Amino acid sequence: MKQDEGPEKPAGLSREHLEEHYRLYPAAHQVKIKEIEARLLRTDTACVDTTYCPLRSLKKEYAYALNSVRLHDYYLGNIGEAGSKPSxxxxxxxxxxxxxxxxxxxxxxxxxxxxxxxxxxxxxxxxxxxxxxxxxxxxxxxxxxxxxxxxxxxxxxxxxxxxxxxxxxxxxxxxxxxxxxxxxxxxxxxxxxxxxxxxx
Ligand SMILES: [Fe+2]
Known part of the structure; x- marks a missing residue:
């Protein structure tokens, strides 16, 4: 590597690739979280059923979207430059x-x-x-x-x-x-x- 190329960057895990990943998944899921939270405030809690009801579906997809945001946050946070080691x-x-x-x-x-x-x-x-x-x-x-x-x-x-x-x-x-x-x-x-x- 030439001196003026700066620190070695992950081949294939470029900033552009990771930013695109962030935009298409956790960022999109954050929008859905807000949408679901708004719908939950208006959901009929009297009409509930263990097979299907709007409340069940909303809460299920809420967990899906929130876990996606959290897991992507940990994932993107633990990618860096080469060379670090376990303590x-x-x-x-x-x-x-x-x-x-x-x-x-x-x-x-x-x-x-x-x-x-x-x-x-x-x-x-x-x-x-x-x-x-x-x-x-x-x-x-x-x-x-x-x-x-x-x-x-x-x-x-x-x-x-x-x-x-x-x-x-x-x-x-x-x-x-x-x-x-x-x-x-x-x-x-x-x-x-x-x-x-x-x-x-
Ligand atoms: Fe992902």
Whole structure:
């Protein structure tokens, strides 16, 4: 690389590609969230049914849109320049909860290959452990889990700029912004300490 080219940028994960991704998905879903919130205020709460009713549908799609915004926020936040590394605290937890960093990565990549939507390395606030989760749409997940590292494997995230999903996953790991992931872990552990001392 020439000196005047500046810091190395993620090949295929350019600013333009990520901005377009943001515009078409989380930004569009934020508009829908406002629309659904307005409709919820006018929805008939007397006419409800477990098979179908407007209230059910609105709340279901509200969770879908809100989770999309949240997950994209974590995902776009943990992409950066190449070269950052997991902290000693992170490495120690990956070793404790998965056997080793390599074993965690192996499972995470396998999940990224079979998921239709998301992969999340999460911190379980009930048990104080790390776990990998995946979600075929924005609405699957486990409550009381804080996302630390999030990967979007919907086709819209990569098909226009990568020859395959495996190329995309490889590039994602190269440009994974461990510094923010490390900070999320530190904060999650502080929250865990506080809430585990009370019957939360
Ligand atoms: Fe996406």
């Amino acid at each position: 000693p605290e992170m490495l120690s937890m990956l070793e404790r909860d998965f056997g080793s960093r390599q074993e965690w990565e192996k499972q995470f990549i396998a999940l990224a290959t079979c998921s239709r939507g998301w992969i999340v390395l999460g911190f379980d606030l009930k048990e104080g452990v790390l776990r990998n989760f995946f979600s075929d749409d924005h609405s699957e997940g486990v409550w009381s889990v804080l996302p630390l590292l999030v990967l979007d494997v919907y086709e819209h995230a990569y098909y226009s700029v990568f020859p395959s999903r495996s190329d995309y996953i490889e590039t994602f790991f190269k440009y994974l912004y461990w510094e923010i992931v490390n900070r999320r872990l530190t904060v999650a552990r502080e929250v865990f300490k506080k809430i585990s001392s009370i019957n939360f």
